[in-house]
Amino acid sequence: MSLCKSASFTRTAISNASIGNIRGLGVDLVYVPRIMALLSRKPVYLTKFTQRILHEAEYVRATSMIDSRGRHDLFIARCWAIKEALFKSLDTSRQSGFRMRDWNTIDTSSPKPTISGGAIHKGEEFFVSVTHDGEYLLAAVIRGQSDQMSQ
Template structure:
């Protein structure tokens, strides 16, 4: 996809996401085999790592996927990348008290990535997108003012 098409796509996505003013942008690229290596270097590390970074709902979903190692690793990498991108989109004050496990990236009503929990202000909106190809997964988060609150 060309850069001009990517920019057009991003503008359309922002319009559709009901974000009026952009206050932050975060992007994170994850090499999925690195996450796999971290998760399986010691058996006890998988549980500790997962509990440290995953929200309760994400932890439940991750445990249900553990038998399918590839999907499980990709899910953990997805959560990590979204939360890293989210962290980068926040201002310094909110970054200082950021805890990954306080944020949920699962939308119970669809398979689309989302951000909930944490310390979302009532006038904030987040646009989240994730893509992966082979061993790489990329997440982007745009933080802005909610369309409804600005009217």
């Protein structure tokens, strides 16, 4: 398939989705052993670090996962990557007031990663995708504005 046809298909797929205008794209790649090293420091540091980056709901979930170390590390890495990608998708003016803990990446009613909290503008939507393989985790966030709000 030619690049032109592929790009056309992507535009059509995005137009047919609920997002009308793409306003930002962010991608982040995390080396999971780096997060594991941060989490293996003193317990006081672990608490400070996780409270600085995790939303209250994420913190509760992370705390409940501490016994299963691998899942705990991967969960923290997932939250970090999504929020870094989210930050990169925002306009510069909104990045200045960005705090990771203000944004929630989990929804107990859905297994898919989501974004809530923070300062989501009216009509603004976020689409999140996360994948991991071995020691790497990748998150991508598309920030869009619905057609009704962009007119």
